[in-house]
Amino acid sequence: MEAPGAGQPLVVLKDVDKHFGDLHVLQDINLSVAKGEVVVVLGPSGSGKSTLCRVINRLETIGSGSITIDGERLPEEGSALAHLRADVGMVFQSFNLFAHKTVLENVTLGPIKVRKVPAAQARERGRELLTRVGVESQADKYPAQLSGGQQQRVAIARALAMDPKVILFDEPTSALDPEMVNEVLDVMVGLAGGGMTMIVVTHEMGFARKAADRVVFMADGRIVEEGVPESFFTAPQSTRAQDFLSKIL
Numbered sequence: 001m002e003a004p005g006a007g008q009p010l011v012v013l014k015d016v017d018k019h020f021g022d023l024h025v026l027q028d029i030n031l032s033v034a035k036g037e038v039v040v041v042l043g044p045s046g047s048g049k050s051t052l053c054r055v056i057n058r059l060e061t062i063g064s065g066s067i068t069i070d071g072e073r074l075p076e077e078g079s080a081l082a083h084l085r086a087d088v089g090m091v092f093q094s095f096n097l098f099a100h101k102t103v104l105e106n107v108t109l110g111p112i113k114v115r116k117v118p119a120a121q122a123r124e125r126g127r128e129l130l131t132r133v134g135v136e137s138q139a140d141k142y143p144a145q146l147s148g149g150q151q152q153r154v155a156i157a158r159a160l161a162m163d164p165k166v167i168l169f170d171e172p173t174s175a176l177d178p179e180m181v182n183e184v185l186d187v188m189v190g191l192a193g194g195g196m197t198m199i200v201v202t203h204e205m206g207f208a209r210k211a212a213d214r215v216v217f218m219a220d221g222r223i224v225e226e227g228v229p230e231s232f233f234t235a236p237q238s239t240r241a242q243d244f245l246s247k248i249l
C-alpha cells in the first residue's frame with residue numbers, strides 16, 4: 001500500500017555535525033528519508049546510531065547543519081518543538097513504558113495530553129492499536145506484568161497512537177529474550193508493509209533484508225556506505241562494512 005505522498009522527502013538531515021566534548025559523534029551526516037521508506041541503520045557499537053536517532057527526535061541538539069521533518073526545521077524549544085516531536089515516534093531498546101500506568105493508559109496518554117483527543121476516542125483507538133500489535137488482552141495490566149516482547153509491542157502501539165509521520169526504532173529487539181524477537185519484528189514488518197516511514201537501528205539482518213528499502217551503514221560518526229539491502233549484504237563496498245558484516249553474518 002502506497003501512503004499519500006510516498007516518495008517525497010520526509011526526514012532530511014543536511015551537513016549535520018555534533019560533538020560530545022572532543023568526540024565528533026556525528027560527522028557531516030546527509031540523509032534523506034522519503035515518505036513510506038524504511039531505512040535500516042547498521043554499524044558497530046559506538047558509531048553514532050543512537051545519537052542519530054536522538055538528534056532527529058531533538059532529544060539531543062546538533063552543532064551545525066539542519067534537520068527538517070516534512071519540510072519544517074526542528075525548532076530549538078517550546079510548543080513548536082513539542083508539536084514537531086509528536087510527529088516523530090520513538091521506540092527504544094528498553095521499552096520506556098510508564099510503569100504506573102496500565103497498558104491502555106500508556107497508549108492513550110499522549111493522544112489525550114498532546115493531541116487533545118477526547119478520552120473515550122483515545123481509548124477506542126488505543127484498543128484498536130493494541131489489537132493490531134496482538135496485546136489487546138493485556139490492556140488493563142501494568143507493564144511489569146507483561147513479557148518483554150509484549151511490552152515492546154505496547155511501546156509500538158503507543159508510538160502509533162500519536163499518528164507520527166515517522167517512527168524511529170533504536171535496537172527495539174536487543175533487550176529481548178530470543179524467543180520474543182520475532183513477535184516484535186513481525187509487527188514492524190507489518191508496519192513497513194503498511195506504508196509507515198521508519199528508521200530502524202537493528203542488528204537483525206533478516207528484518208533488514210525483508211523490510212528495508214535502504215541500508216545505511218555508519219562507522220565513527222559517518223555514513224560510510226548506503227544501498228539497497230541486496231547489494232549491501234552481498235557486495236559491501238567499504239572495508240568497514242565488509243569487516244562489520246564478516247563479524248555478524
Ligand code: ADP
Nearest residue numbers: 020023025043044045046047048049050051052
Ligand atoms: P551507537 O548507538 O552506534 O552504539 P551512540 O550514538 O550511542 O552509538 O554513541 C556514539 C558515541 O558517543 C559513543 O562513543 C558514546 O560513548 C558517545 N556518547 C553517546 N552519548 C553520549 C553523551 N551523552 N555524552 C558523551 N558521549 C556520548
Ligand code: MG
Nearest residue numbers: 049050051170
Ligand atoms: Mg545505540
